Amino acid sequence: MSTTTMTHDEAHHxxxxxxxxxxxxxxxxxxxxxxxxxxxxxxxxxGGASAMMIRAELFMPGIQLIDPDLYNNLVTNHALLMxxxxxxxxAAGLANWMIPLMIGAPDMALPRMNNLSFWILPAAxxxxxxxxVVPFFPGGGTQINTGWTIYPPLSVQVGMSMDFLIFAIxxxxxxxxLASINIIVTLLxxxxxxMTLMKMPMFCWTWLVTAFLxxxxxxxxxxxxxxxxxxxxxxxxxxxxxxxxDPVLFQHLFWFFGHPEVYILLLPSIGVxxxxxxxxxxxxxxxxxxxxxxxLAVATIxxxxxxxxxxxxxxxxxxxTYFMVGTILISIPVGLMVFNFIATMWRGAxxxxxxxxxxxxxxxxxxxxxxxxxxxxxxxxxxxxxxxxFVVAHFHYVLMPGAVFGLFAGVFYWLxxxxxxxxxxxxxxxxxxxxxxxxxxxxxPQHFLGLAGMPRRIIDYNVMFTEFNVLSSIxxxxxGLSHLLFLYIVIQTIRGGKSLKxxxxxxxEGAKGLEWEVDSPPAFHxxxxxxxxx
Amino acid sequence: MKATxxxxxxxxxxxxLLAGLAVGMFAFGFALVPLYNLxxxxxxxxxxxxxxxxxxxxxxxxxxxxxxxxxxxxxxxxSVHPNLPWEFAATQQRLQVVPGQMxxxxxxxxxxxSSQVVGQAIPSIVPWQATPYFNKLECFCxxxxxxxxxxxTDMPLRFVVSPDLPEGINSLTLAYSFLxxxxxxxxxxxxxxxxxTAVKSATPKGKSDVSTGT
Ligand code: HEM
Ligand SMILES: [Cu+2]
Numbered sequence: 001m002s003t004t005t006m007t008h009d010e011a012h013h014x015x016x017x018x019x020x021x022x023x024x025x026x027x028x029x030x031x032x033x034x035x036x037x038x039x040x041x042x043x044x045x046x047g048g049a050s051a052m053m054i055r056a057e058l059f060m061p062g063i064q065l066i067d068p069d070l071y072n073n074l075v076t077n078h079a080l081l082m083x084x085x086x087x088x089x090x091a092a093g094l095a096n097w098m099i100p101l102m103i104g105a106p107d108m109a110l111p112r113m114n115n116l117s118f119w120i121l122p123a124a125x126x127x128x129x130x131x132x133v134v135p136f137f138p139g140g141g142t143q144i145n146t147g148w149t150i151y152p153p154l155s156v157q158v159g160m161s162m163d164f165l166i167f168a169i170x171x172x173x174x175x176x177x178l179a180s181i182n183i184i185v186t187l188l189x190x191x192x193x194x195m196t197l198m199k200m201p202m203f204c205w206t207w208l209v210t211a212f213l214x215x216x217x218x219x220x221x222x223x224x225x226x227x228x229x230x231x232x233x234x235x236x237x238x239x240x241x242x243x244x245x246d247p248v249l250f251q252h253l254f255w256f257f258g259h260p261e262v263y264i265l266l267l268p269s270i271g272v273x274x275x276x277x278x279x280x281x282x283x284x285x286x287x288x289x290x291x292x293x294x295x296l297a298v299a300t301i302x303x304x305x306x307x308x309x310x311x312x313x314x315x316x317x318x319x320x321t322y323f324m325v326g327t328i329l330i331s332i333p334v335g336l337m338v339f340n341f342i343a344t345m346w347r348g349a350x351x352x353x354x355x356x357x358x359x360x361x362x363x364x365x366x367x368x369x370x371x372x373x374x375x376x377x378x379x380x381x382x383x384x385x386x387x388x389x390f391v392v393a394h395f396h397y398v399l400m401p402g403a404v405f406g407l408f409a410g411v412f413y414w415l416x417x418x419x420x421x422x423x424x425x426x427x428x429x430x431x432x433x434x435x436x437x438x439x440x441x442x443x444x445p446q447h448f449l450g451l452a453g454m455p456r457r458i459i460d461y462n463v464m465f466t467e468f469n470v471l472s473s474i475x476x477x478x479x480g481l482s483h484l485l486f487l488y489i490v491i492q493t494i495r496g497g498k499s500l501k502x503x504x505x506x507x508x509e510g511a512k513g514l515e516w517e518v519d520s521p522p523a524f525h526x527x528x529x530x531x532x533x534x
Numbered sequence: 535m536k537a538t539x540x541x542x543x544x545x546x547x548x549x550x551l552l553a554g555l556a557v558g559m560f561a562f563g564f565a566l567v568p569l570y571n572l573x574x575x576x577x578x579x580x581x582x583x584x585x586x587x588x589x590x591x592x593x594x595x596x597x598x599x600x601x602x603x604x605x606x607x608x609x610x611x612x613s614v615h616p617n618l619p620w621e622f623a624a625t626q627q628r629l630q631v632v633p634g635q636m637x638x639x640x641x642x643x644x645x646x647x648s649s650q651v652v653g654q655a656i657p658s659i660v661p662w663q664a665t666p667y668f669n670k671l672e673c674f675c676x677x678x679x680x681x682x683x684x685x686x687t688d689m690p691l692r693f694v695v696s697p698d699l700p701e702g703i704n705s706l707t708l709a710y711s712f713l714x715x716x717x718x719x720x721x722x723x724x725x726x727x728x729x730x731t732a733v734k735s736a737t738p739k740g741k742s743d744v745s746t747g748t
Contacts, residue, residue, distance in 0.1 A: 109545045181552040187547050222563070227564075
């Protein structure tokens with residue numbers, strides 16, 4: 001790896017380069033982390049805009065604003081933008097910023113690859129946006145009306161948008177595999193002397209596991225969509241029953257990726273919580289070892305339960321029983337993590353700054369989502385709930401707190417470190433309350449809608465579902481717009497000014513760890529001589 | 535820092551290992567194609583028939599075994615509900631079949647009215663005990679049918695009678711009654727709405743088209 005070493009040496013005695021080159025050619029983990037976070041913020045707003053259009057259409061029964069294919073395209077885009085555009089890059093941004101600071105390393109192990117894995121993302125996002133735009137032009141083909149699961153045969157029939165989407169998925173896959181390799185190599189080779197694996201900060205552990213999961217499952221998805229591409233254009237019939245293939249095979253390939261993916265989204269935020277809760281409870285994390293163990297268990301079992309998304313395809317009794325038991329088993333280690341967090345808070349000297357508010361909110365709401373997950377895991381029940389709004393409610397209750405709120409907590413927790421300015425605590429708390437209340441108004445009624453039989457991914461609904469949908473849409477407007485406040489807080493904190501307090505090296509009284517020993521904001525290069533860990 | 539320091543060697547080794555793992559998983563995705571069929575055959579994972587052996591409502595195909603020692607008579611009966619302005623009849627009244635073998639029968643329908651009408655055929659089998667052994671591979675009754683004013687059409691039915699058909703049954707009747715579907719269930723609109731659910735009805739999930747979206 002002589003090339004990477006050289007880059008590192010070259011940069012050694014310089015400050016930050018200036019102008020656009022600083023960003024385009026960047027090999028600095030802090031700058032790349034910032035780029036990832038900004039990219040995620042843009043995608044959050046694009047994904048949010050699609051969601052607001054979905055909810056606007058669902059405000060009333062009947063078809064008012066958009067046509068059904070466009071509606072389904074928005075549903076597809078919303079999921080892809082949020083998962084691949086917002087949550088994963090935001091988590092990668094936190095990783096880039098914090099991992100080297102936390103383990104006392106001067107940078108990521110492979111800085112040039114780091115640059116590449118970020119800059120693939122805007123290309124992928126362009127592809128994704130093109131897939132949405134192309135059908136509006138003559139000859140552009142039909143819209144992607146499949147949902148994010150892109151099941152064949154429908155996805156074979158969609159027009160050329162699907163090819164753009166397939167390429168976007170390839171690019172996103174390459175980007176996240178490269179980023180994961182980089183993170184694992186950094187964590188395994190660049191820890192400060194004396195920092196054994198079992199002394200590694202929890203956020204690093206969660207990313208180590210996440211990165212391994214990504215390397216294991218993303219290539220399988222890439223393989224699946226490659227087969228889809230072949231079926232579409234090269235006359236193969238991997239998924240075409242008429243040619244001896246099987247559309248259900250795609251579902252297996254997709255969910256082999258798809259289920260571990262939910263832990264990929266969850267774990268980095270669990271990592272953030274493992275720092276936020278001890279800081280504001282002023283107690284060390286309860287059960288560090290059991291947290292690591294639980295996480296490894298979740299990841300391992302999580303690899304082999306994917307078919308709980310496919311109970312209705314007609315598997316044998318033995319198979320569904322296995323997938324059911326496996327799925328329910330996962331709730332044990334997940335529950336253990338939650339108990340560890342609660343035990344950390346137990347009798348702590350707690351204060352409730354914004355990151356801590358999010359942390360407490362996550363524990364309450366994520367657990368609720370876990371409960372509806374266990375309901376869905378039960379085969380005979382899921383035969384009823386499958387593809388209904390109940391599933392939508394479930395995964396928003398796990399993903400929104402479990403992933404997005406965790407990232408918000410992380411941003412509020414580390415923003416003072418990154419910028420040197422304390423954000424406005426009053427605005428932060430206000431954002432938390434509007435956000436959380438909006439979230440619950442939006443998604444809680446969807447449980448009832450699902451149980452009463454409203455299907456997901458359908459533009460129209462029976463008039464008997466009107467009241468809850470109206471409520472949900474109103475909640476969605478509150479929830480969606482609240483993110484403008486988030487944007488404002490972030491911009492305000494970056495710009496600083498007299499109204500904001502400055503942050504010392506240690507932004508929070510109870511914070512522990514190497515990242516709080518460097519200045520706020522940290523110098524362009526940190527930990528050029530590694531600290532010694534006792 | 536020299537280019538060959540132990541840390542660099544370690545980084546290099548880990549990077550290569552992980553890259554190999556990623557490539558290996560990509561290959562594994564493709565390996566799943568043959569593996570999938572093998573696993574399904576070996577364990578019957580994918581087979582509803584295996585699961586519901588013996589249960590009521592199960593479809594028994596008895597695999598591809600053809601039982602040449604038996605012959606069964608299948609009679610076809612058709613009726614049209616008064617609300618549907620159609621003619622509807624089978625091109626054959628009866629057929630001698632060998633259990634395990636596939637047969638095709640054509641049904642003819644014509645719309646006597648001058649406007650577009652949507653109909654749905656409802657099958658039933660007499661004696662009802664034979665129902666699980668009568669396996670329709672393709673049937674116009676799986677979907678709603680749309681006929682323009684004056685239009686006529688040929689609709690195929692493909693079926694196999696299972697060799698497991700109980701000994702005592704030597705003749706059975708398949709009766710279809712065609713009903714008119716309501717205006718607001720007209721397929722134009724439903725097709726558009728159910729584009730996302732089309733995946734559902736096209737994959738073997740055991741849900742009929744009629745029941746989606748409710
Ligand atoms: C206690 C743990 C959990 C259990 C038992 C569980 C169970 C399930 C089941 C059975 C389904 C399929 C429902 C259906 O389609 O009929 C499902 C869907 C889903 N779950 Fe969970 N879940 C759990 C936790 C999580 C977590 C932690 C996340 C993410 C952070 C998550 C995200 C999702 C998503 C995104 C879907 C829907 C995917 C789609 O169809 O588009 N779940 N869950
Ligand atoms: Cu899952």
